[in-house]
Structure formats: structure tokens, C-alpha cells
Amino acid sequence: xxxxxxxxxxxxxxxxxxxxxxxxxxxxxxxxxxxxxxxxxxxxxxxxxxxxxxxxxxxxxxxxxxxxxxxxxxxxxxxxxxxxxxxxxxxxxxxxxxxxxxxx
Numbered sequence: 001x002x003x004x005x006x007x008x009x010x011x012x013x014x015x016x017x018x019x020x021x022x023x024x025x026x027x028x029x030x031x032x033x034x035x036x037x038x039x040x041x042x043x044x045x046x047x048x049x050x051x052x053x054x055x056x057x058x059x060x061x062x063x064x065x066x067x068x069x070x071x072x073x074x075x076x077x078x079x080x081x082x083x084x085x086x087x088x089x090x091x092x093x094x095x096x097x098x099x100x101x102x103x104x
Contacts, residue, residue, distance in 0.1 A: 016091075016094045018066075019068065019087070019090075019091050020091070022069055028063065031050070032070070032088075034050075035081060035082060040080040040081060040082035041080065041082075042079065042081070043058055043078070043079065043081065046081070064081075068084060068087045069083070069084055069088060070082065070084060
């Protein structure tokens with residue numbers, strides 16, 4: 001069930017589902033943890049931390065950016081990635097609201 005169009009305060013169920021889907025891969029969760037430990041990182045820095053190909057890390061970062069969980073900041077030399085802490089807090093709030101509505 002989705003919110004009515006007049007209720008702009010509540011997150012759209014599709015947006016919530018997209019964020020949960022982005023969190024559904026263990027590597028993306030580990031990437032978020034790594035990014036959270038720093039202010040921001042380049043893709044290369046993330047690649048160096050994990051035993052994953054650069055193309056794989058890039059794809060995971062792209063998914064996290066598209067879901068709005070990670071911010072992408074283009075730079076001349078190296079693009080930077082940073083966790084969007086407000087977006088992650090929103091995921092937490094959405095999950096808590098779902099659990100509370102289902103488990104009263």
C-alpha cells in the first residue's frame with residue numbers, strides 16, 4: 001500500500017524499496033561501512049580496501065548513488081563518494097515505522 005499523492009511528508013514506498021534493494025548485497029553494506037569510517041573516498045580507495053574488481057566496486061557505488069544512500073562528487077583527478085547520513089537515517093526510520101505498523 002502506498003501513501004496518497006496528497007501526503008508528501010511520507011516517503012514513497014517505491015523509494016523505500018529502492019533503498020532497501022540497494023542494501024540487499026553484502027558488498028554494498030561493507031562499502032557503506034567503509035565510507036562511513038571516512039569523510040569521503042575515491043573509488044580507487046574503496047577498491048584497495050576490498051578484494052573486488054574496480055568494475056564491481058564501481059557498479060556497487062553506482063547502485064548506492066542511484067538509491068540516494070551515497071553522494072557522488074566529481075573531481076578532476078578522482079571522483080569522491082560519501083555516505084548520505086540523512087538518507088541512511090531515513091531508511092532506519094522507514095524500517096522502524098514499518099515494523100511498528102505491523103507489530104502493534
